Amino acid sequence: DTGVSQNPRHKITKRGQNVTFRCDPISEHNRLYWYRQTLGQGPEFLTYFQNEAQLEKSRLLSDRFSAERPKGSFSTLEIQRTEQGDSAMYLCASSFRGSGNTIYFGEGSWLTVV
Amino acid sequence: EDKVVQSPLSLVVHEGDTVTLNCSYEVTNFRSLLWYKQEKKAPTFLFMLTSSGIEKKSGRLSSILDKKELFSILNITATQTGDSAIYLCAALNAGGTSYGKLTFGQGTILTVHP
Numbered sequence: 001d002t003g004v005s006q007n008p009r010h011k012i013t014k015r016g017q018n019v020t021f022r023c024d025p026i027s028e029h030n031r032l033y034w035y036r037q038t039l040g041q042g043p044e045f046l047t048y049f050q051n052e053a054q055l056e057k058s059r060l061l062s063d064r065f066s067a068e069r070p071k072g073s074f075s076t077l078e079i080q081r082t083e084q085g086d087s088a089m090y091l092c093a094s095s096f097r098g099s100g101n102t103i104y105f106g107e108g109s110w111l112t113v114v
Numbered sequence: 115e116d117k118v119v120q121s122p123l124s125l126v127v128h129e130g131d132t133v134t135l136n137c138s139y140e141v142t143n144f145r146s147l148l149w150y151k152q153e154k155k156a157p158t159f160l161f162m163l164t165s166s167g168i169e170k171k172s173g174r175l176s177s178i179l180d181k182k183e184l185f186s187i188l189n190i191t192a193t194q195t196g197d198s199a200i201y202l203c204a205a206l207n208a209g210g211t212s213y214g215k216l217t218f219g220q221g222t223i224l225t226v227h228p
Contacts, residue, residue: 004156033216042118043216043218045215045216048214102148102162103148105150105158107156108155
């Protein structure tokens, strides 16, 4: 499978715990995006990398959220001290500049904070 | 702030009907408009529209962009139950560090009854 891969697919955690999601983009895609989606809403932009550089971070993202892409390949999204409002699907997407910017999404990681 | 609005929010039709989904946008440094289909998992890519007035078709689906009036429509003819899904449109930003960022609408929930 050469698509965008995310894991874990589902995570249930207690409020206050830390969680980390991983995203492996399509090979050779230099751009990687994280979005969050709650029921009944379209995906909301969180942050974006070009290679290893984090170029933009949403103003809506609290300091409890951090993302990395250390080698310009896979990325991790960590949420510290989770709150119930963090319950959502976290989507990763990737694209390659020069391909018309078509952006492909992974299957998403569902987070439930109890 | 970039904004994408879809209408209607939900639509219920019978198999064989034709539907038109609407998407309007206000985005600085607009580059393209993308349509995605989402079925209880990650969005799957349908169309990317960059030029105004040029229709794109894929089977029973077609879409067109009007860059003067800042909107796009997605048409589905001879609908089938398998078309039931959330249809998302997203505006692609082409400016500075936001290059490649998508702003999504809230989606249109389409339900096709047999």
